[in-house]
Amino acid sequence: MSRKENKNCLVIALPSGRLLKSCIQLLERAGIDLKGGKEINRKLSFYSCEKDFKFIITKPIDNPTYIECGVADIGIVGEDILLEEKKDVYKLLDLKLGQYNMILAAPENNSQGDFFKNNGHRLKIATKFPHIAGEYFRKKGIYVEIIKLYGSVELAPQVGLADMIVDIVSTGRTLKENKLVIVDEITPLSVQLIVNPISYKTKHDKIIQLLNNIQKSIIGNKGETK
Amino acid sequence: MNIPRGLNDLLPDEVIKRRFLEKKISQIFNQWGYREIIVPTFELYEILSQGSGLIMKKEMIKFIDRQGNIVVLRPEMTKSIARLVSTKMQSEPKPLRICYVGNVFRHDNKTRTQKEFCQAGVELIGINNTNSDAEIIALAVECLKNSGLKRFFIDINHVDFFNGIMESIKVKEERKQSIKNAILNKDFVLLEKILSLEDIKDAEKELILKIPTLRGGREILGEVKKIVDNKLSLSALKEIEEVYHLLETYGLEDHILIDLGIIRNYDYYTGIIFEGYTDYLGFPVCGGGRYDNLSSKFNGKMPSTGFAIGIEKLATVLEKEDVNALKVKLPPKYLVYYAKNKNYFQKAMIIAKKIREKGAIVELEVSGKSFEEALNYAHYYKIDYILKIENKESNCMKRIEVTSGKEENITYE
Numbered sequence: 001m002s003r004k005e006n007k008n009c010l011v012i013a014l015p016s017g018r019l020l021k022s023c024i025q026l027l028e029r030a031g032i033d034l035k036g037g038k039e040i041n042r043k044l045s046f047y048s049c050e051k052d053f054k055f056i057i058t059k060p061i062d063n064p065t066y067i068e069c070g071v072a073d074i075g076i077v078g079e080d081i082l083l084e085e086k087k088d089v090y091k092l093l094d095l096k097l098g099q100y101n102m103i104l105a106a107p108e109n110n111s112q113g114d115f116f117k118n119n120g121h122r123l124k125i126a127t128k129f130p131h132i133a134g135e136y137f138r139k140k141g142i143y144v145e146i147i148k149l150y151g152s153v154e155l156a157p158q159v160g161l162a163d164m165i166v167d168i169v170s171t172g173r174t175l176k177e178n179k180l181v182i183v184d185e186i187t188p189l190s191v192q193l194i195v196n197p198i199s200y201k202t203k204h205d206k207i208i209q210l211l212n213n214i215q216k217s218i219i220g221n222k223g224e225t226k
Numbered sequence: 227m228n229i230p231r232g233l234n235d236l237l238p239d240e241v242i243k244r245r246f247l248e249k250k251i252s253q254i255f256n257q258w259g260y261r262e263i264i265v266p267t268f269e270l271y272e273i274l275s276q277g278s279g280l281i282m283k284k285e286m287i288k289f290i291d292r293q294g295n296i297v298v299l300r301p302e303m304t305k306s307i308a309r310l311v312s313t314k315m316q317s318e319p320k321p322l323r324i325c326y327v328g329n330v331f332r333h334d335n336k337t338r339t340q341k342e343f344c345q346a347g348v349e350l351i352g353i354n355n356t357n358s359d360a361e362i363i364a365l366a367v368e369c370l371k372n373s374g375l376k377r378f379f380i381d382i383n384h385v386d387f388f389n390g391i392m393e394s395i396k397v398k399e400e401r402k403q404s405i406k407n408a409i410l411n412k413d414f415v416l417l418e419k420i421l422s423l424e425d426i427k428d429a430e431k432e433l434i435l436k437i438p439t440l441r442g443g444r445e446i447l448g449e450v451k452k453i454v455d456n457k458l459s460l461s462a463l464k465e466i467e468e469v470y471h472l473l474e475t476y477g478l479e480d481h482i483l484i485d486l487g488i489i490r491n492y493d494y495y496t497g498i499i500f501e502g503y504t505d506y507l508g509f510p511v512c513g514g515g516r517y518d519n520l521s522s523k524f525n526g527k528m529p530s531t532g533f534a535i536g537i538e539k540l541a542t543v544l545e546k547e548d549v550n551a552l553k554v555k556l557p558p559k560y561l562v563y564y565a566k567n568k569n570y571f572q573k574a575m576i577i578a579k580k581i582r583e584k585g586a587i588v589e590l591e592v593s594g595k596s597f598e599e600a601l602n603y604a605h606y607y608k609i610d611y612i613l614k615i616e617n618k619e620s621n622c623m624k625r626i627e628v629t630s631g632k633e634e635n636i637t638y639e
Contacts, residue, residue: 007505070508090412090438192415196508201381201441201485208439 010053010206013072015060019191022097023076029217030210052206064089064194073199074207079189080168084129090200093193093211096218098170100189102132105180106164107157116142126156127166136166136186154178232334232341243552244344247537247544248327251346251369258365260325260348265306267329271296274305276523277494285332287341299331304494304532305520307349312526320352320528327537340538347514347534354518354529356465359498360472362531366502366512367478369535374544374551375504378511381441381485382500384466385515388437388489390458395430405434410489414438429453438487444470446484469498494520498531506546511539559587559608563600564615574615577623577638581613604628 014023024034032048034055045056058066060078064087067075075089080102082091104125116123123144127133130148137144147162154174156162168189169175175182193214195207229235236244252262275283275298287299300306303326311322327346334341348365350358363380370378388409392402401424408417414435421431433453440450447467454460466484473482490499490513499515514533521528544551562578564570578588589609591600597614604612605628614624621637 068508086411088412091415094415094418190415197412198503198508198510200438201379201483201503202505204439204441 009047009051010074010203010210011056011072012053013056013058013063013066013075015063015076015078016057017060019060019076019078019097020057026095026097026214026217029221030213031217067194067196070196070198073196073203074210075194076191077194078168078191079187080129080132082192082194083187083189084131087194088197090195090197091192092195093214094190095193095214097191100168100170100191102129102166102186102189103169103182104136104164104166104184104186105169105175106183108179108181116140123164124162125164125166126153126162128153129166132186133166154180230341232339234340234342242554242556243541244537246552246554247373247541248344248346250373251535251537252325252327254365254369254372255325255346255348258323258348258361258368260323262325262327263307263310264328265300265303265310265326268297268299269306269309271298273309273524274298274300276305277517277520278305279493282332285335287331287333301332302330302534303328303345303347304349304517304534307351307532308517308521308526308528308530309524311349311351311528312521312524316526316528321358322349322351322528324349324351344537345534346537347532349530349532351521351530352528354497354516356468356472356498359465359516359531360469360476362514362533363469363473363482363498363500364476364478366500366514366533366535367473367476367481370502370511370540371481373540374548375511375540376547378481378502378504378543379483380481380500380502380512381483381488382466382469382498383484383486383488384462384498385495386462386497387454387459387466387486390456390460390462391430391433391437391454393458394456395426395434397424397426409434409437412438412489440486441483443479443483446486450486465498490515500533502535504543504547506543507539509539511536511543557586558610559589560611560613561589561591561600561604561609562613562615563591563595563597565597567618569618570615573618577613577615580638601626601628 012027014020028034032053034048045054047054056066056072061081063075063077064081064085066072067089068087076095078100080100123142124147125133125137125144126147126149128149128151130146133146147156149156153165153167155178156165157180158178164183165180166186169182172182193211200207255262271286271288274286282301286301288296291297307324307326311324315322325346325348327344329342329344331342332338348362350362363382367380392406395402397405401420404420405417408414408420418435421434440446444467447463451460451463454463470479470482470484473479488499488501490501494517495515496518497516501510501513503510512533512535514531516529516531518529521530541552560581562574564574574590578590582588595603600612609628612626612628614626616624622635623638625634625636626632
């Protein structure tokens with residue numbers, strides 16, 4: 001699949017995992033028939049019924065790379081990934097998909113009053129987002145050791161790998177289950193629609209039309225839930 | 227045996243294409259009166275960092291020389307040229323038309339995996355008017371067109387359009403900076419958030435959010451004039467209009483669009499800016515613009531404009547548009563073969579020399595291959611003919627067409 005073959009259709013990269021379902025719902029509300037996403041489980045790339053749209057499924061962290069390189073025109077990605085890796089893409093729209101926060105959390109049984117003081121030891125922070133965590137502590141002027149993990153970050157304080165974690169929370173249930181409390185909210189996170197800058201020129205009308213449809217469906221959906 | 231990450235060897239088939247493209251483009255540069263210069267591969271950091279944004283400074287490949295100076299592999303040519311003309315060509319009559327073809331070096335990032343890549347470009351130095359802006363853009367179109375590219379556009383803009391809007395809105399300076407940054411980072415989600423915080427007039431809010439969508443032919447200028455009322459933006463629009471008009475005179479309007487949302491990642495631009503792109507690539511193929519203040523950093527005072535083409539990028543889009551776009555036509559290729567007899571060697575040598583003089587590519591069989599082996603060799607390297615010398619005296623020899631195997635007796639004077 002090359003950019004040339006996709007000249008006349010809009011290529012949309014969807015993130016696999018927890019966001020996929022809400023992405024599909026969002027696009028269906030915006031008028032693209034995806035048959036409830038039935039085909040998706042079998043294929044990594046597929047067309048919508050009208051063939052005006054082509055979809056590819058990417059790992060969430062890779063999503064902006066597909067867009068930046070221009071093999072897909074539009075992507076849907078969590079702000080955490082955009083903050084962690086700066087990308088040369090247009091960030092066009094907050095899709096209002098769920099409520100997420102980047103937070104700093106520590107074990108709830110931590111007896112010391114000040115989380116940022118560690119009896120003279122350097123604090124260890126486990127996270128999937130070393131840049132965001134590093135930036136946060138740099139701004140605070142605290143030297144920390146950052147330990148990059150690829151999953152199950154909550155485990156780190158329990159087994160003594162780290163003193164605190166920087167991670168994404170939505171409901172906070174996982175934190176509770178692992179006996180962690182939020183020490184600080186670093187930044188709220190949105191799910192965003194991103195676009196390749198050249199596609200934004202060459203497929204402008206199609207992109208704007210889709211953008212408008214999505215915007216309408218977001219507003220409409222808000223109205224319903226009220 | 228490894229080479230550092232982000233560097234590359236180019237093998238013969240790739241080099242042929244590369245040189246073909248370089249030659250074609252520098253020929254066009256020359257025909258428009260641009261004279262080629264060569265600047266050093268690395269220079270002092272204090273010079274090359276002038277007018278560079280933070281990203282560019284980070285991407286520079288730096289090291290320390292024996293005197294303890296920080297030196298940088300040139301990340302682009304414009305600054306070296308500004309330094310060169312400010313110091314060594316200051317007194318020459320203006321305008322100066324300068325061109326270059328050469329490799330530049332930057333640290334790789336997530337999308338650009340290459341640290342070394344080739345740029346061909348021009349600088350038109352010493353005048354500040356729309357005529358020179360138009361010449362540079364026309365030349366960019368000409369280069370892309372003549373390299374064989376069919377579907378492409380050059381989008382033009384003026385940095386003062388955006389600057390004017392930013393000056394005219396009435397918000398605190400630090401807020402202005404964050405609006406600017408959001409636009410530079412193409413983050414319209416953040417931009418909307420910032421704008422919703424401010425008590426900016428709705429009309430201004432709308433205009434700022436509209437900037438990235440202001441794109442089209444000449445008609446877009448009329449529309450924009452209705453919604454912009456600050457002097458700076460209006461004079462920018464007037465310049466764009468003049469340049470567009472001149473490009474119409476050049477007959478190039480099919481390739482030109484106006485895009486008031488273009489933001490280029492260099493701080494030194496002061497006027498008309500532009501970038502060229504195609505459907506086939508998610509990045510611009512070429513880009514440039516006016517930079518009137520850069521030479522003042524080197525004690526020169528020379529308004530300038532210029533552009534650079536990414537040669538690798540251009541090669542990529544050409545081949546995406548047409549697989550055969552870079553099939554270079556070479557002169558006929560010969561292999562002079564002589565039977566295993568030392569006495570024939572001298573004759574073979576003389577014949578090879580004679581055919582070379584006619585412009586053909588000639589290899590002399592020197593490795594003692596059997597004829598069959600030589601034939602295989604010729605097939606592999608796409609050699610057109612084998613000349614087989616079978617006796618020492620007469621001028622007669624056999625010419626074998628490699629693909630068909632057709633034999634023919636010929637004589638050479």
